Amino acid sequence: MSLPVRTRFAPSPTGYLHVGGARTALFNWLFAKRHGGTFVVRVEDTDAARNTEEARAAIFEGLEWLGLDWEDPEHEGDCGPYYQSQRTDIYEEWFQKLVTADRVYEDEGAWRFCFERKPITMNDLVCGEVVIDYTDESNTPDMVVRRSDGSFVFHFVNVVDDLTMGITHVIRGEDHLMNTPKHLQLIEALGATPPKYAHVPLILNGDGSKMSKRDEGAALGDYPKQGFLSSAVVNFLALLGWSPKDEKEIFSAAELIGKFSLESVNRAPARFDPEKCRWVNQQHLLGLSPDDFVASCASEASPAMLLSIQEKITLLTEVPDAVSFYLDPEFPTDPLALEKVKGNDLAATLLSKLVENFESLDDWSQAKEIIGTTAKASDAKPGQLMFPLRIALSGKAGGPDLGAILEILGKAECVRRLARFTALLK
């Protein structure tokens, strides 16, 4: 029988979590969960120069925000340490195996691993069978596995870690495809069984260029700041380079786990589309329960106010602006919208009649009906009154449903705002 699935994400601390790395982590997590396995995170911090506390924190904060869970000392893992900088004893021990097997030799103080000169075949779960020929030494010189200062290089520690941590599936970026035969050779020399490999395509900018730190959408830490829901980002990232192969597009993490498979991962790199990412976010916002939506807004505004804008916003960052007119008695009026109403005599008369009708209204729940009857009494369409009324009450051309605004503001405040607006019209 096959071993319990263990996948891993092995970032190096660079100060931020790249969206491509986040997606790689997500695929590893989805695959592990799909097969009832475990997702391991280990930090490749052998390059001491950029290994800072904040750099490490950025990784874990990002993964946590996405809602992933992983194995480490705090999460019942016993394959630690999970930092390469703390595993030198292990590396030393495994390095001796290469020495014993006579597969390394000294070269100017460093140690090189000598490749077997033969074609190496890999069966990638995404790319299929790929053969790299190691016969020609000039293309594939023996690689350094231990530097002259005694430290070990990436290829060696990466392989030893995967082996000792019991990793069964290595899912990583396509930039590692050409590293795989090197790793396979190392594993063979160590007398171990290699994990299965899956190389997923990279994420590019909208124009096809490589995504770097400053590009839009590159840093995962920016998403919460920009008002994205983590569930939406998970959903969007999963759809970048992978397809559930049906018409549905909006998924919860649990649904993704149920559908994920490496066979459906694409080979071609995907381009990042901020527009669609926002649409996915809007869909997730729409799908939130009232309580969850209110909680996500993290706003001073009342639940009724917030709920009135749930289907009007795309990003959470729009919330303060969308509800500000409720809270600010002296809210600003959009000049453009005001201009549209200003030259309109009909609007002015309708509004003044509406004020009278509002004032004599005992049952405020009838307010919305009154709009229609007021307009009709003057032979006008209700729409001709509703737009000016919207400007009068909110200062904006768009916003929540008028009925909701009327109800939330209440009679006195509506009448007051109407009077204020009439003054503005002059």
Next chain:
RNA sequence: GACCCGUUCGUCUAAUUGGUUAGGACUCCGCCCUUUCACGGCGGCAACAGGGGUUCGAGUCCCCUACGGGUUGCCA
């Protein structure tokens, strides 16, 4: 340069073992619903990189070219 991977609407993508009017989604544009704003519904614009084969028949298989990406470190 060498080696590797890739190429379907502008973007994300679907297309049972070769037989489709090449499907869906985002964006944009119409229409409908709505006495307002949205949501929603319906419809439209828009793609098999190019060229050769194989085949009765190719987006699907093979080759070449072009373009894109990756790798070629005592970085990870």
